[in-house]
Amino acid sequence: MEALDTFRQETRAWLEENCPPSMRTPMPEEETVWGGRNAKFPNPDAKLWLDRMAERGWTAPTWPKEYGGGGLTKEENLVLQQELRRIKARPALSSFGLWMLGPALLEFANEEQKKEHLPKIVRGEIRWCQGYSEPGAGSDLAGLQTKCEDKGDHYLVNGQKIWTSYADKADWIFCLVRTDPTTKHDGISFLLFDMMSPGVEVRPITMISGASPFCETFFTDVKVPKKNLVGELNKGWTIAKRLLQHEREMISGMGLGGVGAGGGIGSLEQVAKDYFGEVDGRIASPSLRDHITRQKMDSKAFALTMQRSAEEAKAGQGPGAASSIFKYYGTELNKRRYELLLELMGTKALGWEGDGFDDGEINVTRSWLRSKGNSIEGGTSEVQLNVVSKRVLGLPD
Amino acid sequence: MSSRNASSACPTRPARIETNPAQDKARGSHMLKQQESRDEMALVLTEEQQLLRDTATQFFQERLPIANLRKLRDTKDATGFDRVAWKEMADLGFAGIMISEKYGGTDFGPVGLGLVLEQAGRTLAASPLVSTVLLCGSAVQLAGNATQRQDILSAIAAGDRVMALAIEEGPHHNPARIATKAVADGNSYRLTGSKTFVLDGHVADQLIVVARTAGEETDRSGITLFLVDPKSEGVKVTRTLMVDSRNAANIEFRNVAIPSSAVLGSVDGGNDVLEQVLDIARIGLSAEMLGIVQQTFDTTLAYLKERKQFGKVIGSFQALQHRMAALFAEIELCRSVVLDALSAIEDRRNDVPQIASIAKARLSEIATLMTNEGLQMHGGMGMTDQFDVGLYMKRARVAAASFGDANFHRERYAALEGY
Ligand SMILES: Cc1cc2nc3c(=O)[nH]c(=O)nc-3n(C[C@H](O)[C@H](O)[C@H](O)COP(=O)(O)OP(=O)(O)OC[C@H]3O[C@@H](n4cnc5c(N)ncnc54)[C@H](O)[C@@H]3O)c2cc1C
Numbered sequence: 005m006e007a008l009d010t011f012r013q014e015t016r017a018w019l020e021e022n023c024p025p026s027m028r029t030p031m032p033e034e035e036t037v038w039g040g041r042n043a044k045f046p047n048p049d050a051k052l053w054l055d056r057m058a059e060r061g062w063t064a065p066t067w068p069k070e071y072g073g074g075g076l077t078k079e080e081n082l083v084l085q086q087e088l089r090r091i092k093a094r095p096a097l098s099s100f101g102l103w104m105l106g107p108a109l110l111e112f113a114n115e116e117q118k119k120e121h122l123p124k125i126v127r128g129e130i131r132w133c134q135g136y137s138e139p140g141a142g143s144d145l146a147g148l149q150t151k152c153e154d155k156g157d158h159y160l161v162n163g164q165k166i167w168t169s170y171a172d173k174a175d176w177i178f179c180l181v182r183t184d185p186t187t188k189h190d191g192i193s194f195l196l197f198d199m200m201s202p203g204v205e206v207r208p209i210t211m212i213s214g215a216s217p218f219c220e221t222f223f224t225d226v227k228v229p230k231k232n233l234v235g236e237l238n239k240g241w242t243i244a245k246r247l248l249q250h251e252r253e254m255i256s257g258m259g260l261g262g263v264g265a266g267g268g269i270g271s272l273e274q275v276a277k278d279y280f281g282e283v284d285g286r287i288a289s290p291s292l293r294d295h296i297t298r299q300k301m302d303s304k305a306f307a308l309t310m311q312r313s314a315e316e317a318k319a320g321q322g323p324g325a326a327s328s329i330f331k332y333y334g335t336e337l338n339k340r341r342y343e344l345l346l347e348l349m350g351t352k353a354l355g356w357e358g359d360g361f362d363d364g365e366i367n368v369t370r371s372w373l374r375s376k377g378n379s380i381e382g383g384t385s386e387v388q389l390n391v392v393s394k395r396v397l398g399l400p401d
Numbered sequence: 402m403s404s405r406n407a408s409s410a411c412p413t414r415p416a417r418i419e420t421n422p423a424q425d426k427a428r429g430s431h432m433l434k435q436q437e438s439r440d441e442m443a444l445v446l447t448e449e450q451q452l453l454r455d456t457a458t459q460f461f462q463e464r465l466p467i468a469n470l471r472k473l474r475d476t477k478d479a480t481g482f483d484r485v486a487w488k489e490m491a492d493l494g495f496a497g498i499m500i501s502e503k504y505g506g507t508d509f510g511p512v513g514l515g516l517v518l519e520q521a522g523r524t525l526a527a528s529p530l531v532s533t534v535l536l537c538g539s540a541v542q543l544a545g546n547a548t549q550r551q552d553i554l555s556a557i558a559a560g561d562r563v564m565a566l567a568i569e570e571g572p573h574h575n576p577a578r579i580a581t582k583a584v585a586d587g588n589s590y591r592l593t594g595s596k597t598f599v600l601d602g603h604v605a606d607q608l609i610v611v612a613r614t615a616g617e618e619t620d621r622s623g624i625t626l627f628l629v630d631p632k633s634e635g636v637k638v639t640r641t642l643m644v645d646s647r648n649a650a651n652i653e654f655r656n657v658a659i660p661s662s663a664v665l666g667s668v669d670g671g672n673d674v675l676e677q678v679l680d681i682a683r684i685g686l687s688a689e690m691l692g693i694v695q696q697t698f699d700t701t702l703a704y705l706k707e708r709k710q711f712g713k714v715i716g717s718f719q720a721l722q723h724r725m726a727a728l729f730a731e732i733e734l735c736r737s738v739v740l741d742a743l744s745a746i747e748d749r750r751n752d753v754p755q756i757a758s759i760a761k762a763r764l765s766e767i768a769t770l771m772t773n774e775g776l777q778m779h780g781g782m783g784m785t786d787q788f789d790v791g792l793y794m795k796r797a798r799v800a801a802a803s804f805g806d807a808n809f810h811r812e813r814y815a816a817l818e819g820y
């Protein structure tokens with residue numbers, strides 16, 4: 005306990021000194037720092053903030069120090085996160101490397117691979133993308149067909165991925181490939197390669213929100229060094245599934261109004277008062293008021309469930325059954341929140357661009373559209389319900 | 402372990418060790434930290450709480466299974482609950498669970514009571530837990546003077562007194578509108594009005610009546626709580642048979658004389674206590690509904706794994722699987738909310754009203770949903786009196802309507818939050 009108190013004081017002092025004031029303001033989504041060879045920073049402070057945090061390994065607080073991480077215990081990390089929240093610090097770095105690949109590499113990669121890749125993730129030097137889905141393999145991911153052949157001193161990859169988020173901006177890809185066409189799950193391998201490799205071609209796809217964050221990704225005779233295979237040949241499915249767990253945890257957080265939650269638009273009740281009107285200090289429409297209350301109550305119940313799950317894990321009761329519902333419930337909740345914002349704001353949340361709407365309003369429109377993907381990416385809601393029915397409830401096929 | 406000797410398993414809180422103030426001060430910072438770490442883990446049960454839950458589970462399954470409720474109903478039992486079993490519950494410490502050891506209680510606190518209520522909900526056990534312990538016990542604890550506490554709390558803890566709170570005056574919970582009047586008359590009061598849906602009102606040994614001593618029908622101030630002997634002249638009690646086979650009564654008061662010593666708490670200032678008492682009851686009922694929801698879910702799931710149609714168990718149909726998985730998610734949220742609400746009372750948090758409304762709204766809705774879905778998935782069997790699912794549905798509706806349904810609590814929450 006005492007050691008934690010000291011840690012808190014030191015952390016607070018360090019953040020006070022090192023987190024630039026401009027990094028303590030709400031972050032519009034487009035100012036997210038993703039790192040990479042062509043890293044873009046909205047301003048010099050953002051770079052300074054990343055460099056300072058990376059220096060201490062605090063972009064990946066719990067990863068071991070030998071791989072560039074912060075080497076913090078879970079408890080220390082909790083304190084760090086609390087202190088970061090306290091000063092409303094922006095995330096110094098956001099990346100698939102931090103959220104998904106890193107944890108999987110720590111568990112499954114060999115020493116050389118960890119030394120090679122983890123420090124670059126921590127420092128934001130290499131940006132990763134996820135090559136899982138294919139045109140014929142979405143929910144049924146294990147049906148993937150991208151071919152990978154052993155050519156003696158290297159692997160040769162041919163095939164196509166789709167929905168690869170930020171493939172056009174990423175430096176490397178972690179990719180599921182078929183190394184045995186005669187079986188399904190046991191013929192998949194987990195491969196890492198450079199997106200600059202000859203034979204990699206990327207075509208952005210425009211989303212309904214107008215942005216083009218995901219791509220079609222084509223591989224034609226791409227040569228991959230053999231040392232880039234993670235784990236054993238044909239044993240990639242285990243790694244793939246574990247990584248999906250990390251991805252789903254990350255996406256679940258959206259239900260709490262985290263990532264892309266209509267940033268800066270204010271509380272639902274304030275939006276209602278501003279856009280619909282109030283009578284004697286109360287929202288003028290009882291029906292809207294009721295919708296808002298349902299949303300707030302469900303959000304609170306969901307937040308408490310995430311908290312309970314974390315406490316159970318801490319008390320050594322393992323990840324309880326509750327965690328299986330997070331991806332499903334969190335994303336559905338986030339979608340409902342945007343539908344509600346649309347109702348509250350009326351035509352002001354239906355603008356597309358140009359005059360007549362401020363940035364916050366346009367952001368709601370675009371984020372509402374983007375939120376539809378939450379219950380598709382990382383495993384659809386229906387697939388999550390299948391998982392709960394089968395694994396948790398034990399219902400048969 | 403039989404339920405009889407289970408009494409030794411009902412843990413009491415460790416006795417508080419008296420220390421001198423200087424020592425307390427020296428350990429002050431240490432104790433503060435312990436408190437902090439407990440708060441951080443408010444949603445996980447302690448070992449002694451788990452023990453209590455196990456004791457309660459066993460008691461209700463063995464002693465008050467659902468067959469007990471059926472028997473009370475089919476024999477048109479005049480009491481409407483099993484008095485012998487109630488005495489056993491008192492011996493196990495359930496009746497005095499919120500009452501301090503000084504009055505013979507176990508002082509296990511709200512989380513403990515919630516665990517007992519959840520288990521009672523699982524077997525639809527009829528008992529005066531809600532009327533006597535949640536409502537009246539809390540009211541006396543919060544507002545009673547030394548004499549009242551000594552008399553009433555020790556009688557409740559011993560299982561010797563059944564009490565009922567007379568508050569409702571119409572078909573909807575509405576504590577803001579009280580028309581029943583008590584008029585000062587020398588050194589006493591005269592009480593006139595009619596109350597409805599008084600839980601356990603037909604068998605109560607003593608009533609707590611919510612009456613207006615000043616102001617208009619909808620004023621917040623001017624409310625006073627009175628301890629009333631139902632045998633007094635001018636009191637007319639009519640039992641009402643409810644769909645859940647539990648007990649309630651309509652009670653009429655006609656110019657009933659009440660001594661001023663029977664005032665509970667302050668004259669005209671009863672509303673504060675009443676709101677606190679109601680929140681405790683709302684949270685307790687939510688815990689009972691959690692038991693109802695969980696039990697209905699479990700029985701339905703078992704039925705889906707057993708009933709065959711089209712050559713396979715119906716649990717293999719995705720149309721049913723997804724509904725069960727979605728219900729599972731809702732129930733996980735219910736559990737978190739109930740636990741948080743119970744610890745909110747225990748820690749005297751200032752958001753008790755808000756979390757009470759969240760809990761009561763959510764549990765009322767999900768209990769309705771779960772029992773509807775449970776019945777539907779039982780097919781024709783669900784419509785039979787022989788299958789239990791219908792009994793759970795009936796109790797769920799009454800519990801949902803008690804002390805504010807989901808609509809009431811969403812409205813209240815919005816008002817509390819100022820929008
Ligand atoms: C915004 C966004 C970003 C993404 N980013 C990436 C990325 O970076 N990398 C990557 O590899 N992939 C990415 N994806 C792809 C994503 O993982 C897939 O879209 C997802 O797995 C669903 O596959 P699908 O699109 O082929 O849909 P399908 O599998 O064709 O599903 C269509 C519909 O059928 C339902 N369905 C399918 N199977 C079942 C079943 N067994 N039972 C009941 N219903 C079923 C689905 O739930 C869905 O409603 C992204 C997707 C989105 C929307």
Ligand SMILES: Cc1cc2nc3c(=O)[nH]c(=O)nc-3n(C[C@H](O)[C@H](O)[C@H](O)COP(=O)(O)OP(=O)(O)OC[C@H]3O[C@@H](n4cnc5c(N)ncnc54)[C@H](O)[C@@H]3O)c2cc1C
Nearest residue numbers: 708709710711715718719720721777778779780781782784
């Ligand atoms: C009030 C009442 C009056 C009735 N009167 C008559 C009468 O006069 N004459 C008569 O012959 N019958 C009568 N019935 C019987 C009625 O037709 C059956 O109850 C009904 O067909 C359902 O069959 P079941 O009860 O066996 O339920 P089950 O078939 O066992 O169904 C149980 C649950 O499984 C679901 N289920 C079953 N198969 C599937 C599937 N493939 N996919 C998804 N879900 C599935 C059902 O929807 C239901 O929710 C009556 C029933 C009631 C309730």
